[in-house]
Amino acid sequence: MMQNRKRILSLVLVLALMLSLFPATGMGKAYAQDAKAVKVGVRIESFDRNIIPYTEMEVDNFDLDEYGYGEVKAEDGPVVLHAVVKAIESVGKDAKDKKVLDAGKGDFITTIDGVSMGSTGTGMDGWMYYVNDEMPPVGINEYSLKDNDRITVVFVENYNxxxxxxxxxxxxxxxxxxxxxxxxxxxxxxxxxxxxxxxxxxxxxxxxxxxxxxxxxxxxxxxxxxxxxxxxxxxxxxxxxxxxxxxxxxxxxxxxxxxxxxxxxxxxPVPVKKHVSLDKTLNKTKAYYKNNKTELSSWWDMVAVYSSGEDIKKAPWKLPEWKSEDIKSDAAAGSYAGYILGLMAKGEDPYNVWSRDLVGELVEKQKDNGAFDKISGHIWAMIALDAAGADYDKAGAIDYLIKQQKNDGGYAWGEDNTPEAAGDPDMTGMALVALSNHREVKGVEGTIKKALDYLKETQLPTGGFASWGNDNANSVATVISGLVAVGEDVLSDAWIKDSNTMLDALARFMLDDGAFSYVLDPKKSNGMATSQAFIALNDLKNGKTVWNSLGITKSVPKGDKDLDKDQDKVEDKKTEKVNEDINTDANQKDKTGTKSPKTGDKGIYLYMLLAVMSAAILMYPIYGKKRKMSTR
Missing domain, CATH: 2.60.40.10 (Immunoglobulins)
Incomplete structure (x- = not known):
């Protein structure tokens, strides 16, 4: 009996050892979460009304199982269904409610906002979708999206x-x-x-x-x-x-x-009007958060409230309980940046969280050409790493960022476009934030100058900015943060257009309760517009952007004699942590170059080990029976 148990235990250990050599990739779902986030535009039209106006958004390949849909069939995600779900949620509706959105098994839309097949009684009605004004020959869970795709979902009374x-x-x-x-x-x-x-x-x-x-x-x-x-x-x-x-x-x-x-x-000329008050606008939005949004569910909201001087670790603020599995090691650079910035906003150390070094993991994602990802993810990676005081290939990152500037001086979404492509104010504003930390580097000042010229050229008579043809709150808010970062006086005459300041433009999107709408029609509360607007208002008030201030400890007064010493200790700790991670990572590589799984991947191995042990236990009676038969 003892000999049999030893043999089974040996079998379990051998199988477990073999399983530990398997890479984690390819063992999860059929899609690559966080891969290839793209910026697209979405519009949803019923037969007699607009449900969602044309809205631009960044869409990633999130888990559709949570919404009751099957696996994505396209080789590359995200797909049209991802964009439709996110568009529905962008206006505050529950995409998991089948009366709000029902896409069958994920390939065919039957209901949006209560409008379903059979609603008009023609017997020939239903939902259709188009991308770039063309009809794709596949279902909504099969069409892989790319940057700048325009998606239109329409309900027709007759399929003809x-x-x-x-x-x-x-x-x-x-x-x-x-x-x-x-x-x-x-x-x-x-x-x-x-x-x-x-x-x-x-x-x-x-x-x-x-x-x-x-x-x-x-x-x-x-x-x-x-x-x-x-x-x-x-x-x-x-x-x-x-x-x-x-x-x-x-x-x-x-x-x-x-x-x-x-x-x-x-x-x-356009009639001159009285300028909006910064203090009144700012206080109204701050009151909105305190009265209506004390639960800060996103890193955008956390940074926004942090920028107003609030200690978000204290009441009344409620923060998300992030876990290691929320950010997988193969997540995109932009996702890493969001977690790093959010952690710093709530006073946690991104160098040492969940027994991981998120900063070091993000540094490892930098490629030989200096890029971390496509331009959006690259910019956010630079902003997050600079805020954390990280050591990375800054020269390569800056060189890559400079080369992505378009001929008109702006920056555009994606990287698979030509220098002749039109710039986008949102991307240009965030690029200015990233560049503002490296003005001593050759070529940066010239790049900033071209970006400022682009923004002056494209500023609307309202004082705001349009992205993809839409005058919206997000664009003007992002530009404000970018201009503040490079030291521009946003409310000065230099940035007044037809008697309107950017603050005037931004205030047009404010609702009565202090929240912000993305567009003017329909004028509905939008979470991203509100957080970006609140950040911009605080940047104007503080005279500096929060993106360049997250790494500074607010509790230490300016002029404190021990400030420099304390900061040096923090930097030394960060450097030691990065070096320790690099050495550990190098030692963990096997002879084939495959790295041992990081903390976020351990769950699957424990599950597989338990499965092997269970199989061994089930096999034991069979093994014993065979042994008895062989000894007869």
């Missing part, structure tokens, strides 16, 4: 309806000036047996959901799909169109979309 879009998605004009839009449609040509694009004639133009009537006549598109009209009052307008069948009952086109901004007569 034409999918339509205007030739412009954003128009800036003066009162009384002519506005010209051309309506194009994509539909199936029965004669040619293929999808075909053609102009849509005799479609009624809608302004904020109502048919536009000028001089007693409805404004319609002509035979070439063109409609010309004027708007006399200042403001922003949502432009769409509709066209019915011969009976006037069923819409035969999907709803297109264009944002029109009327800024005053082109023959005269």
């Amino acid at each position: 309806a034409a999918y339509t879009w205007f030739d412009k998605t954003y128009v800036k004009s003066g009162t009384g000036d002519e506005i010209a839009l051309t309506l194009n449609g994509l539909s199936y040509d029965m004669d040619e047996q293929k999808m075909k694009t053609s102009p849509i004639s005799d479609a009624s133009i809608l302004v904020n959901g109502k048919e536009l009537v000028l001089d007693g006549k409805k404004v319609r598109t002509d035979k070439d799909g063109k409609a010309v009209f004027k708007l006399d009052e200042l403001g922003e307008y949502d432009i769409s169109a509709q066209k019915f069948d011969e009976d006037g009952k069923v819409r035969i086109i999907s709803r297109p979309y264009c944002k029109v901004q009327i800024e005053g007569s082109s023959k005269g």
